[in-house]
Structure formats: C-alpha cells, structure tokens
Amino acid sequence: MNYAEYLAEREKMAEENSNLVGNVLNAKEQAVDERLRQMKQRLRESIDENTLYKMNFLENEALWSSELYGFMSALPKGSDLHVHATALLPADKLVDFVAEHRELVVDVNDCHIYNIAETCFDKNACLPLADAMEKGLLSRGEILRKWTLTGRRHNESVWEYFENLLGLFESIEYSADTLFDYYVTAFEYYLEKKVFHIEIHAVFSEDYERSLELAETVKRAYFEVKKAHPELIVSVICSGLKYLGADLSVPEMYLKNALRLREDICDDFEPDNTHPFIIGFDLLNEEDKSIPLKELAPMLLDYKKLYPDFNLYIHCGESLHAQVDNLIDAYLLGASRVGHGMNLYRFPKLLNAFADREICLEACPVSNKTLRYVKDLRLHPVAEYLKRGVTVALCSDDPVCQEHETLTDDFFAGTVCWDLGLADIKQLCINSILYSGLDKKQKSELSASWKNAWNEFLNIFS
C-alpha cells in the first residue's frame, strides 16, 4: 500500500466510524452545521480543557454565556421524555417562583420549603423567600447551593444527599393552587426552551384519591397553558417505588393506581377527540438499592397480559455494578423505552436486541454526571450506543438540582463531549418525537410544530 492508498483507506475508515445517528442535511442545514463546528472549535479554544469537560453547569457561568449554549438554548428539542414531577424547574427559576408565592416559606437554615398552612415546621426559622432575601438572611447563591448537588460535601453519599434535596421541594404539592401555578410556570418555561412535549414521571401517592387530585392538577395546568400554546402536549407516566426490603405489594399498589388513573383521566382538551393522559408505568429510585426487576416480573407479566397496550417505561441500567442486569428484564417485559440504560455495554447481545427492537434509551447525561455514574462525559457510553444503532433520546431527569437550563445542558454536553454534528442533533430531536408515548395523531401534530420551529431556528443561524 502506498501513502496515497493508505490515506484513501484511512479516510474511508474514519468516515465509516464517525457517524453517530446521522440524518440527511439540506444545504441550509449544512451551513448551520458548519457554524456549529466553528462554535465548538471556539469554545474548545476559549475554555481551559479541564474546566470545560467538567461540564459543571450549576457553577460554571462560562458554559452558559458561550455562543454555543445560546445555540442549544434556541434549539427546538422536541420532547423531554424523562423528567420528574417536582423537579421540572431548574433551581434558578424555582427561586423566582418561590419568591413570588408568599404562601411558601423557606427555612433560612436548610432552605426547606413549607406551605404556611402546614404545622410541621419551625415558624421562627421560616419566612417568605422574598423577605429572607431582602433582609439579607439568604442570598440567591446560598439558596442555589442548598437546592442543588453543588452543596454536597465529598464524603456524603450522593443518593442520600440527592433524595434529601428532593424532599426540600415536596411542600410545593401541599396546596393545589400553588401546584397549579408551579406547573403553569414550568410548562411555559419548557415552551420557551423549545420543548413542546413533556412526559412527566410522577410518583403521586399511595392513596388513590390523592393521586387523582395531583394528576388533575397537572392536567388543569397543561390545559391552561395549551389555550395560548396549542403546540404543548403533556403526558404522565405514573411511577412507583421499588425500594429494597419493601413488600412487593407496594409496587403493585402503584401499578393498580396507575391503571385506575388511566381509566379516570384522559387528555380531552378537544372533548370530541380524546387521547390518553396517563401513557404508561415506571418504577424508580436508586437502582442498586431496589428490588430487582426479575422479582417484580411475575406481577408485571400478569398485568401485561391484561393490559397489553399499557406501556412500561422503566428506570434501569442506572448502575455501575456488573451484577445489576435489570436491562434483561426490561427487554423480556417488553419495555417500550428504558430510563438511562447506561450499563447496556455490559450485555453485547442485548445491546443488539435493543437496537433491533428499537427500544429507546432515555439518556440523561447531565444527571448521570451529577449523580457520579460517570466522571467525565466524554466517556459516557451513550455515544457508542448511537454508533451501534441503539435508539436514544436525550432527557433531563431532575433539572431542579442538576441543571442550569432544562435539556439545553444535555444537548450542549453531548455536542461538546461526543462531537455531535447537526445531523446527529436533528435525529436526537426527531427520536424524542418518534419514540414518545403519544398516539399517531399527536405525534404528527408534534412533528409539525417541531418542523416549523426547526425552520425558524435554521433561519436564525444560517
């Protein structure tokens, strides 16, 4: 082989191995892709490598003030298929929301939020957030530290810290009026960030009536925002908990509640054209401290027989342990998508089966980084899954304590760390629509909204 032949062969191999997801780009998109390439280059030249690849969105302003971040913020992302109910708003936005709601008071010591009508808090330590900030008792910076994973000390358990954090926000659900406002604010924020469809993974309550009340509040807020923004579609994936040691009747009770809710509540924004509002079921919490799915399989198989159209969107593969093989169960149980699926690399044949059956991974890179499943996002396995034909949609997970801007951070991190081009980004956005739990009609409406926004986006950046 002479050098010319060597170079030709080399170019061919680089091309064969470079394609992540790919999508055909027209001339205008190719021009935007070139701008994107330049933005990535300038970012890599302007921020020190060690700082850049830490991808610390909660503290590093240089990331969000970059032109590339502006590009990702404006990107029409399609759907967020994996985000948890009381974690929708990033902490910075939540500060404004809580400060505007004087029925919410904040403990100045630990920044725990309470509703003033509750009786379980120390009244001497709590006051409305706007007052606490005005009196200098709390600064925005201190609150952000207390509400996000930045406040964790190195020797503290990540998951323990994370679950305690989520507990700080629970009282937002105490009053239906406050919760309604919370969801309205969140849905408007998502639209601003060009996310038109949200699949909220919600652990409502063990009590059915309370679950119904909470689900109705999500729906009312969704309909309120949809009046002015018909492009918005919100769905709920009812979620249950599967803590190790819990009686198996607990996950079953969540599943029964989910199925009852599906009967009792639907998306009837257009009353003569209804759609499912509860689109499936999920089981969650720290996977390494959960009941293995194979023990829950008898229950899930029975329900699959009775309700074959009720989809499973189960958290699994969010583990560093080689012995945690819940992804096998998700496959056998016929899951439509899985939450995370990070450790799929441990099961090469299963990986091919996921690709063949188009089981979509809800990849949440920023969450995986902040919860310490991956130290450096350049090593996140999802980039390899894309090359191997596995279907992926980027999702946000728990923006409140992990992200500066919901989903923008994930697209930014993926683009920089995995060197995504516009063709890959476009396909990831399309996947979030194609593999959503929506029905055919909703998918085509969502697709039309996304295409319009995509063309506007191209006009801005071409």
Ligand SMILES: [Zn+2]
């Ligand atoms: Zn999750």
